[in-house]
Amino acid sequence: MNAVLPIAREDLPVDAVALARFLLGKIVVRVWDEGSASGRIAETEAYLTGDEASHTFRGMTPRNRTMFGERGHAYVYLAYGTSFMLNVSSGAEGTGEGVLIRALEPITGLDLVKRNRGEAPIRDLMRGPGRLAKALGIDRRLDGVDLCEEGPLWLGSDGYTVPKIGVSVRIGISRDALRPLRFFIAGSRFVSGTVALNAAH
DNA sequence: AGTGCGATTGACT
DNA sequence: GTCAATCGCACTA
Secondary structure, eight states, X not given: OOOOEEOOXXXXXXXXXXXXXXXXXXXXXXXXXXXXXXXXXXXXXXXXXXXXXXXXXXXXXXXXXXXXXXXXXXXXXXXXXXXXXXXXXXXXXXXXXXXEEEEEEEEEOHHHHHHHHOSOOHHHHTBSHHHHHHHTTOOGGGTTOBTTSSSSXXXXXXXXXXXXXXXXXXXXXXXXXXXXXXEEETTOXXXXXXXXXXXXX
């Protein structure tokens, strides 16, 4: 496997849709004292300004403030009182855009991942936003972390490029539910939900 | 201060 | 396929 190198902030697309596509195939790295774990991003969703489904629709609040900050930072929140969600902030500073990471293909550190997730098929360890956060031990303490620095949580690339990107509507939202803002590695077994919708490039 | 509701998951019929 | 768990947050008053 090629070396995994951090991604410079200047290389991150500013636009949330462009970033959602760019992040497919990139790698999320989690670092603890005991070791590290990583996974390749298989599925993302874009949340935009003027988007009723976005937490930022009604403006900046204590919870969503990192979405309004500099791009490339982690926005982590608790959904349904049970599952943490990992997002990458995007957009120019002052705009509340971001990309939800919905699924990863496990790559390294599976022993540490299984400690967090318990026994589960490899395919299911990080398939779903709540599952991947649990697998990597991501909670609100990581909200605001700079993903462009090699800290406890960062984004890397090993040069892999996604051959074909699939597109569909977003999962689990009720408002602004029709726009094609979900992106995934076409054909990947590590994508959540129904995979076959709207294959496109 | 009270209320309603999720960017989900896992267990169960 | 259905459904409860669970709690922080945003909204109303």
